[in-house]
Amino acid sequence: PDTREPTEADGIALRNRALLELLYAAGLRVSEALHLDLRDLSIDGGFVRVIGKGDRERLVPVGDVALDWLARYLAWPRPGWLAVGSTPDGPDAPLFVTPRGRRLARQSAWSIVKVAAGAAETVPERFRGRKLHRHNATVTLMRTTPRECHEIGRRIAEKLNAATGP
8 A cells, every 4th residue: 555645746636637527527618617616516416516608507417436536636635725825715715726725727727638638649639739729628529429439538537547546
C-alpha cells in the first residue's frame, strides 16, 4: 500500500479527474462546469443544477462514477485549497478551484481537457488541436456513431485510470 502523504499534484490530478468525469457523464460545456457552485451539486440526488445558454436552468443527471470522483475531490483537496484562498467552504463556494482557492479558469480547464484527449493516443484527430477549442466536445461527439463515442470514452477512461489510479 502507498503510505506517502498526498501531494498538491495528487490533489490536482484528483480535481482534474472529477472535472473530466463530470463533463463526460453529464455532457456539460466547460463553461457550465466551471460556473457550478457547491449548492448546484447533489451527490445524494445524483444531479447538478446547470445554468446554460440564455440563463436557462436545467437539472442534469450525473452517473455514479462521476459522483464518486466528485465526492473524493470534495473530501480532499478542495477544503484545504479553499482555506488557502480564505474562501468559506459553503454552498456559494465554487465547485472547481485551484490550489490557491480560486475558481478554476476556463483556460486551465481547456488545458485539462486537451491533455486528457491527447493522452488517449488513439483518439481521432478531430478531437484534438484547434477543433477542441472551437467546438464543444458534446457537439463533436454528436457527429460520431454511438459505438465510436463509447470507444473514445473508454480509451480516455483507461488513460485516466492509468494516470490517477483507481
